Amino acid sequence: MDNKFVNYFSKISSLTKEEAEAIAQTMKTQSFEKGDYLLRQGQKSSKTYFILSGCIREYILTDGEEKTTNFFTEEQWAISLNGFTPENSATHNWVCVEDTTVVVGDEEQAQAIFKRFPRFETISRTIMEAAFSEQREALTSYYTDSPEQRYLKLLKSRPDLIQRIPQYHLASYIGVKPESLSRIRKRISSSE
Incomplete structure (x- = not known):
């Protein structure tokens, strides 16, 4: 597993x-x-996490409801962009x-190391x-794409998530209730 981290950097730039x-x-x-939680809304943290194995879900709480905003899996970074300034705290979990x-x-x-x-x-x-850029693209998609388009993008770009993540988290991520996600999936499978 340890080599995954070094290999990741080697893909960006050759290393001595x-x-x-x-x-x-x-x-x-x-x-x-x-x-387990790595970060809770309201905490201050400047830690970054490179995922070697497993999956982390990012969500926000609004009116007592969890809204999934991202998933981080192998060879991705979980970076709290607002956590790098001392006066800000995390807006997510x-x-x-x-x-x-x-x-x-x-x-x-x-x-x-620098x-x-x-x-x-x-x-x-x-x-x-x-x-x-990844976070910006996901946010833009949320505002410009329909839930079905977001699901299709997820299916194309990260098909592994469909099997790994509970359906209610996927539904939350694309911005619908679980029963709406079931209808979207049914429409997609009947059109194939």
């Missing part, structure tokens, strides 16, 4: 042996059980949908830009 070893030595893995193993990062650790390998700041910026 020294850089790969530094990444491997500084990584801190942590395992969580299904149902992260809970493990499955037993999950992550690499935990923090600002102190990042600064130490000091030793300055080009990692550029790599880090590339990762942050990709995470921001």
Whole structure:
């Protein structure tokens, strides 16, 4: 599992042996059980999580109802973009949908590796830009696509989620009630 993390960075930019070893030595893995929270709405946290295995669901609470806003799975980063400024706290929750193993990062650790390998700041910026872009695309889809279009996009881009995630979380993610998701799925399967 540990090589997944080094391999991830190698896909972004080729690494020297020294850089790969530094990444491997500084990584801190942590395992969580299904149902464990990594972050709760209102908490302050500058930790980042790279998922080695498992799945994390992001949701917000509005009027006592959970609304799923994202899922993070293998080789994705769970980054709370508003958690990086001291005056802000998380507006969302992260809970493990499955037993999950992550690499935990923090600002102190990042600064130490940036000091030793300055080009990692550029790599880090590339990762942050990709995470921001993914979140922006999901938000735009929520405003511009119908629930059926969002489900079809999810089916195409992340088919593994359909099998891994409870239907009521998927329904919440695309913005419908579970019974509406059942109707959408039925329409899609009858048109195939």
